Amino acid sequence: MAALDAFADRLLRHEPLAKYTAARLGGPADLLYRARESLEELAAVVRAAWTDGVPVRVLGGGANVLVSDDGVPGLVVINHVSHIDIGEDCSVTAASGTSLTILARRCAAAGLTGFEWAISVPGTVGGAVVNNAGAHGGDMAASVRQVLVLEPDSDQPRTMSPADLAYGYRTSSLKARIDRRFLVLSARLQFERGDPEAIASRMEANIAHRKRTQPQGASLGSIFKNPPGDFAGRLIEAAGLKGYQIGGAQVSPVHANFFINRRSATAADYFQLIEHVRAVVLRETGVELELEIETLGQWS
Numbered sequence: 694m695a696a697l698d699a700f701a702d703r704l705l706r707h708e709p710l711a712k713y714t715a716a717r718l719g720g721p722a723d724l725l726y727r728a729r730e731s732l733e734e735l736a737a738v739v740r741a742a743w744t745d746g747v748p749v750r751v752l753g754g755g756a757n758v759l760v761s762d763d764g765v766p767g768l769v770v771i772n773h774v775s776h777i778d779i780g781e782d783c784s785v786t787a788a789s790g791t792s793l794t795i796l797a798r799r800c801a802a803a804g805l806t807g808f809e810w811a812i813s814v815p816g817t818v819g820g821a822v823v824n825n826a827g828a829h830g831g832d833m834a835a836s837v838r839q840v841l842v843l844e845p846d847s848d849q850p851r852t853m854s855p856a857d858l859a860y861g862y863r864t865s866s867l868k869a870r871i872d873r874r875f876l877v878l879s880a881r882l883q884f885e886r887g888d889p890e891a892i893a894s895r896m897e898a899n900i901a902h903r904k905r906t907q908p909q910g911a912s913l914g915s916i917f918k919n920p921p922g923d924f925a926g927r928l929i930e931a932a933g934l935k936g937y938q939i940g941g942a943q944v945s946p947v948h949a950n951f952f953i954n955r956r957s958a959t960a961a962d963y964f965q966l967i968e969h970v971r972a973v974v975l976r977e978t979g980v981e982l983e984l985e986i987e988t989l990g991q992w993s
C-alpha cells in the first residue's frame with residue numbers, strides 16, 4: 694500500500710459492513726473509507742486503490758447488495774458525496790452519493806416532473822445508475838442523459854451516453870461488468886416542468902402505495918427480478934413460501950419478494966433462503982428466478 698497511505702487516518706480496518714447495508718447484514722471490509730466532502734476526494738481514494746492494486750468496491754446505500762458474513766476483501770468506499778444542480782432547461786446534475794429521495798424532493802420543489810417514482814426508493818444516484826432502479830412505471834433509463842464515469846486507464850472521466858449504458862430492466866452495461874473497475878461520479882438527468890400540486894400528489898400516492906404493499910424491517914427490497922409477464926412475489930407466494938424462514942431470514946408475509954432480516958439473521962441464512970426459494974419456485978412453477986440484488990464477497 695502506498696497511494697492509499699495518503700488516506701490512512703480515515704481508513705477503518707476490519708469494519709463490519711452490516712451497518713452500511715439496508716439488510717443490516719455482512720462481515721467486515723478489510724478497509725473502509727467514507728467519502729463525504731467532494732467528488733475529487735471520492736475519485737482520489739478510488740484511484741489510490743487502483744494504483745496500489747487493492748480491490749475496491751463503491752457502495753451508496755447498500756440497498757441492493759447482500760454482503761457475505763466473511764466480508765469483502767480490499768477497500769470498500771461508502772459514497773456520501775451529495776450535490777444537486779438544477780438547470781434552467783430542467784436538466785438536473787447530481788453527484789453519485791446523492792440520496793434518491795432527497796433528489797426526488799428537490800425536483801418536486803423545483804416544479805420538475807419525471808422523478809416522482811424515486812420517492813422512498815432507498816440508496817443513491819450511483820447505485821440507481823448502475824442498476825437502472827425504477828418503480829411505479831418509471832426508471833433511471835427514462836431520464837439519464839449522461840453519466841460521468843472514472844476508469845483506471847484515464848485521468849479524465851469518460852462521458853457515457855444512454856446508448857453506452859445499454860439499459861434494460863434493472864440492468865446496465867455497468868452492472869454487467871465483472872471487473873468492477875469503474876466509479877460513477879455524477880449523472881445528468883432530464884425532466885420537464887410540471888404542475889407542483891400534481892407532482893406532490895403523485896409522490897404522496899407512491900409513498901402510500903409503498904406503505905400499503907411493502908413490509909417494514911431490514912431488507913433489500915425485491916430480491917428477484919419479475920420474470921416476463923409475471924411477478925416474482927406472486928410465484929413465491931404460489932409456491933407456498935410466504936413467511937418461510939431460514940435462521941433469522943424470512944420471506945415477508947406482506948410481500949413475498951422481500952426477505953426480512955429478523956434481527957438475528959446472518960448473510961448465510963439470507964443466501965440459503967434465496968437458494969431455497971429459487972429451487973422451490975423452479976420445481977413448483979418451472980420458472981427460474983433471476984436475482985435483482987448483487988452478492989458481494991466470498992460465498993461457500
Ligand SMILES: Cc1cc2nc3c(=O)[nH]c(=O)nc-3n(C[C@H](O)[C@H](O)[C@H](O)COP(=O)(O)OP(=O)(O)OC[C@H]3O[C@@H](n4cnc5c(N)ncnc54)[C@H](O)[C@@H]3O)c2cc1C
Pocket residue numbers: 715750751752753754755756757758772789790814815816817818819820821822823824825826827828875876877878912913914915987
Ligand atoms: C426497502 C427497499 C425498497 C426498494 N425498492 C426499490 C424499488 O422500488 N426499485 C428499485 O429499483 N430498487 C429498489 N430497491 C433496491 C435499491 O434501493 C436500488 O437498487 C438502489 O438503486 C440501490 O442504490 P444504492 O446506492 O443503495 O446501491 P448499492 O446497493 O450501494 O450498490 C449497488 C451496486 O452499484 C454499485 N455502485 C453504487 N454506487 C456506485 C458508484 N458511485 N460507482 C460505481 N459503482 C457504484 C455497487 O458497487 C453495487 O454493485 C429497494 C431496496 C430496499 C431496501
